[in-house]
Every structure is written in C-alpha cells, then in structure tokens.
Amino acid sequence: RPVLPGVVEIAGLHISEPKPLPQDLKDFMDGAEHGVILMSFGSNVDSSWFAEGFEDMVISAFQQLPQRVLWKWDKDLPNISPNVKLSKWLPQSDLLMHPRMRLFITHCGVLSTQEAIYRRVPILALPVFCDQMDNADLLVRTNLTIQLNPQKITSEQLLDGIKKILSNPMYKRNMDRMGDLMTDMPLTSRQQAVFWSEYAIRHQGAAHLHSAAADMSWTQLLLLDVVATGLLIFLVVLWLVKYLFLSVLRRFIFFISKFKVD
Structure with missing residues (x-):
C-alpha cells in the first residue's frame, strides 16, 4: 500500500536467529517421524474464551493424527494422547524454524503470522477476535490458509482442515513465495x-521527508478550497445555461405571439 516518504514499513522486527531448543522439546521434535504440528493462540487469548467442549474437540482430532502436536495451553488437561505435548509456554519462533515443523495452527495475530511467513510454515487459521479476523481473511484471499471458526468448529472440521493444508502442496509453495518476498531485502528488519x-538523527529529523499535509489547514487537507471553486464554476455555468435558455424561450414566445397577431 502507498505510504508517505517519512514512513518506513518494517516487518518481523521481533524475529531473531533461532536459539537452541530445550532438550525435551528438541527430543520431541527430532523424534517426530511424520513431522510436528504447533497450535498456539498467543499470549493474550485465554482458554476460558472458548466454547464448552473445545478442549475435548481438539483432543479428539489430535489423537487421530500421525504427526506429533505441540499445544500451547494455559492449563493441564487429562486424557491427552501420546502424540500431544502440552505447555503453558513455548519458544514459538524457534520451533517454527525446526525442519520437522509441518503446520502452525494459529489465531493469526500479527506477530505470529509474521513469524510463520518468515519461517515459511503453512498456517491453519482459527482467528478469535479483533484484527485476527482481517489477518485470516487476507491469508485466505492469497491462498495461504484455510479459515475455521474456533467457537463452532468440530473435531471432524479441524481434522479435515489439517489434512487439506498438509496434503495440498499449494499452501506450502505460496508460503515459501511469501517468505521470499518478506526476507529478500538488502538489510534485515x-x-x-x-x-x-x-538517518533521521544525522539529518536533524529528516525534514525533507516531512509531508506537507502535516502543515496544511483542515480546509486545505479536505480540498474544500478546490471543492468551493468547482462548485462556484458549476453554479456560474448553470446560471449561464439557464439565462440562455430563458432568453431563447422569450424570443420564441415573442415571435409566436407576433406571428399570431399578424
């Protein structure tokens, strides 16, 4: 999208080089013959926000998968299948960089989305609120994901969504392409x-990149002077057309009246 000269868009500023994983996570990832799926809803989404039965639905879906699953959740759950590992905190960005990572089930927060694109990991979108909905819609429109409603989802729908993303190479190709666009820069973020x-310090605030719009009055910014001038011209033209029409009409009536008298 177009931005002013004084605005520089920088994505992925929070992403750094991957750090070594804790030994338990490393063993879990390295031993995943069929790969690993990561599910996380970020740090601002509480488990109490989800509909009753959400946890049982997720457990039912995950136990049918050949992949291992890392699930960031803020409480312990019983009856977890052996292929699932729960944790209240996970080094998300570092995990996404692991070669056995296959899928990221995410709420589509801005930072999580940027990390997935940067690490080129396919996404399954389960947005919860606010900007996450718009982020997920954008990812769907660019063929990067499938979007599901976490408040109404069933285990069959979740399982089907996972299988669609993993079985269709289009999603991985598109994520690779988007990751290339994000990282193919002369400088890191x-x-x-x-x-x-x-640069701004060296050039005393970089006034040459300062937008003139910031110093305009609100009438200039809204182009009210241009609108007023255009409206005035329109009214003058309208008056002239009306004047000419009435003049012609009066002459026509005059000649008609004179013709009848004669």
Whole structure:
C-alpha cells in the first residue's frame, strides 16, 4: 500500500536467529517421524474464551493424527494422547524454524503470522477476535490458509482442515513465495530500523521527508478550497445555461405571439 516518504514499513522486527531448543522439546521434535504440528493462540487469548467442549474437540482430532502436536495451553488437561505435548509456554519462533515443523495452527495475530511467513510454515487459521479476523481473511484471499471458526468448529472440521493444508502442496509453495518476498531485502528488519533511526538523527529529523499535509489547514487537507471553486464554476455555468435558455424561450414566445397577431 502507498505510504508517505517519512514512513518506513518494517516487518518481523521481533524475529531473531533461532536459539537452541530445550532438550525435551528438541527430543520431541527430532523424534517426530511424520513431522510436528504447533497450535498456539498467543499470549493474550485465554482458554476460558472458548466454547464448552473445545478442549475435548481438539483432543479428539489430535489423537487421530500421525504427526506429533505441540499445544500451547494455559492449563493441564487429562486424557491427552501420546502424540500431544502440552505447555503453558513455548519458544514459538524457534520451533517454527525446526525442519520437522509441518503446520502452525494459529489465531493469526500479527506477530505470529509474521513469524510463520518468515519461517515459511503453512498456517491453519482459527482467528478469535479483533484484527485476527482481517489477518485470516487476507491469508485466505492469497491462498495461504484455510479459515475455521474456533467457537463452532468440530473435531471432524479441524481434522479435515489439517489434512487439506498438509496434503495440498499449494499452501506450502505460496508460503515459501511469501517468505521470499518478506526476507529478500538488502538489510534485515533490525538493520533497517537502525539505519533509518540513525538517518533521521544525522539529518536533524529528516525534514525533507516531512509531508506537507502535516502543515496544511483542515480546509486545505479536505480540498474544500478546490471543492468551493468547482462548485462556484458549476453554479456560474448553470446560471449561464439557464439565462440562455430563458432568453431563447422569450424570443420564441415573442415571435409566436407576433406571428399570431399578424
């Protein structure tokens, strides 16, 4: 989208080089013959926000998968199948970089979405609120994901969504392409942030990149002067057309009246 010269868009500023995983997570990932699925709804989504039966639905779906599943959840659950590992915190970005990571089931928060794209991991979208809905819609429109409603989803729908993403190579190809677009830059996100911050300092605030719109009055910003001028011209033309029409009409009536008298 177009931005002003003084605005520099930098995505993935929070993403750093992957760190070594804790030993238990490393063993869990390395031993996953069929790959690993990560499910996380970020740090701001509480388990109490989901409909009753959500946890049982997820457990039912996951136990039917050949893949191992890492599930970030804020409480312990009974009856978890052996292929599922629960945790109240996970090094999400580092896990997404692991070569055995196959799918990220996410709420589509901005930071989580950027991490998935940066790491090129296919997404299954389960947005919960606010901007997550718009983010998920955008991913669907660009053929990067399938969107499901976490408040109404069934275990069959969740399982079907997972299988569709994993079995259709289009989603992985599109994620790889999007990741290339995000990372194919002359500088990393942090280097860009540092460069442009220092650039603004070196040039005393970079006034040459300052938008003239910031110094305009509200009448100029809304182009009210242009609108007023255009409206005035329109009214003048309208008056002239009316004047000419009435003049012609009067002459016509005059000649008709004179013709009848004669």
